[in-house]
Amino acid sequence: MTQTFFGQINPPARLLMGPGPVNAHPRVLRAMAADMLGQFDPEMTDYMNQTMELYRQVFMTNNRWTLLVDGTARAGIEAALVSLVEPGMKLLIVRAGRFGLLLSEIAQRIGAEIVTLDLPWGEVASLAQIEDAIVAHRPHVLACIHGDTSTTMAQPLDGVGALCRKYDVLSYVDTTATLGGMEVATDRWGVDVVSGGLQKCMGGPPGSAPITISDRAAEHIFARRHVEAGIRGSDTTDGTRVRIPSNYFDLAMVMDYWSEKRLNHHTEATTMLYGAREAARVVLEEGLQARFARHAAASHAVCAGLRAMGLELFGGDEHRMTNVTGVYIPKGIDGEKVRGRMREDFEIEIGSAFGPLQGKIWRIGAMGYNAEKHKVLLTMGALETVLRHEGHGLTAGAGVDAALAAYND
Ligand SMILES: *Cc1c(COP(=O)(O)O)cnc(C)c1O
Numbered sequence: 001m002t003q004t005f006f007g008q009i010n011p012p013a014r015l016l017m018g019p020g021p022v023n024a025h026p027r028v029l030r031a032m033a034a035d036m037l038g039q040f041d042p043e044m045t046d047y048m049n050q051t052m053e054l055y056r057q058v059f060m061t062n063n064r065w066t067l068l069v070d071g072t073a074r075a076g077i078e079a080a081l082v083s084l085v086e087p088g089m090k091l092l093i094v095r096a097g098r099f100g101l102l103l104s105e106i107a108q109r110i111g112a113e114i115v116t117l118d119l120p121w122g123e124v125a126s127l128a129q130i131e132d133a134i135v136a137h138r139p140h141v142l143a144c145i146h147g148d149t150s151t152t153m154a155q156p157l158d159g160v161g162a163l164c165r166k167y168d169v170l171s172y173v174d175t176t177a178t179l180g181g182m183e184v185a186t187d188r189w190g191v192d193v194v195s196g197g198l199q200k201c202m203g204g205p206p207g208s209a210p211i212t213i214s215d216r217a218a219e220h221i222f223a224r225r226h227v228e229a230g231i232r233g234s235d236t237t238d239g240t241r242v243r244i245p246s247n248y249f250d251l252a253m254v255m256d257y258w259s260e261k262r263l264n265h266h267t268e269a270t271t272m273l274y275g276a277r278e279a280a281r282v283v284l285e286e287g288l289q290a291r292f293a294r295h296a297a298a299s300h301a302v303c304a305g306l307r308a309m310g311l312e313l314f315g316g317d318e319h320r321m322t323n324v325t326g327v328y329i330p331k332g333i334d335g336e337k338v339r340g341r342m343r344e345d346f347e348i349e350i351g352s353a354f355g356p357l358q359g360k361i362w363r364i365g366a367m368g369y370n371a372e373k374h375k376v377l378l379t380m381g382a383l384e385t386v387l388r389h390e391g392h393g394l395t396a397g398a399g400v401d402a403a404l405a406a407y408n409d
Contacts, residue, residue, distance in 0.1 A: 134169060302376055377407075
């Protein structure tokens with residue numbers, strides 16, 4: 001057999017201005033270069049406890065159970081659903097984009113009875129619509145997405161927790177795309193389980209899913225825990241609840257591991273923990289409100305720049321996410337060719353789209369470490385140059401000028 005060698009990893013210094021992943025903050029990458037520790041080393045368990053404390057602040061919650069699920073954001077989603085939802089339980093999913101569909105796909109595998117509140121892509125549900133759906137279906141659990149990057153719209157969540165408690169419904173929210181960039185007010189929303197990821201506004205790499213769990217959700221999940229007869233994780237159950245049908249994503253076991261009991265489960269992904277901890281430190285040092293304002297300023301400038309290029313934005317301004325913007329590809333322009341030239345000539349990546357929006361819009365993100373004035377201006381300048389060369393009529397410099405003016409406002 002011939003031996004094959006490849007060169008060392010040496011990716012181009014590309015500016016990632018799409019819907020994620022985005023460039024990680026250098027401090028996060030440096031933290032990830034630190035040496036390993038044994039998983040029950042006191043230094044390691046201290047880092048775990050500190051990470052819990054940091055993410056309580058990031059999630060704006062007092063939830064004791066605030067920890068990391070190892071894996072990408074989807075691992076957090078799957079852990080939440082598989083641990084909360086029992087086969088046959090009724091789950092109401094608010095679906096207004098691709099990630100709402102992902103929730104139903106996961107719930108189907110669990111064997112949940114799925115009912116949905118479906119909205120056209122680009123719309124969000126009103127509190128009244130959510131209440132009507134709860135009254136009509138009387139679900140055990142409600143699941144929804146906060147910011148769905150596929151549509152660039154953010155679902156308002158104030159009042160949803162109170163509504164769920166009124167009808168005795170547990171709630172889950174996916175905040176992967178918004179955590180660290182838009183307000184994720186877990187306790188004010190009053191929702192039970194909230195999960196996120198690192199590779200969007202948290203300014204880290206994909207591979208860790210911070211999650212927070214209310215006491216009442218934890219109680220429900222612990223009630224599904226295996227009876228400790230013989231080997232932990234054996235087939236015995238407490239007879240009232242169906243055991244969580246995943247070992248890796250069994251949040252009862254994961255919580256036991258993160259608790260003072262330190263019951264062995266997986267090996268905490270040391271390097272990802274270092275990265276997640278540093279990402280939270282960077283976020284909290286900047287301050288949540290300052291960080292939300294920085295994302296909003298970038299979004300404002302992106303919107304102004306795109307409009308000044310004569311482009312039409314996707315969706316209404318009222319519920320627009322402040323970290324990713326959908327914009328229609330103008331008639332007669334090849335969207336993929338524009339993305340190719342952005343990448344090849346300017347080392348800038350912007351996003352395409354999925355489902356009903358595929359080939360219709362681009363998605364331009366300004367998230368985390370990339371929600372910076374100079375990065376927004378570079379992106380606007382590059383895009384308008386490419387568009388001009390592709391035959392879209394615009395005044396050279398209009399987009400950058402408008403974005404700059406929005407920043408200087
Ligand atoms: C990006 C995104 C995810 C991604 O999950 P990964 O497993 O990290 O790829 C999940 N949910 C939402 C809302 C997202 O925007």
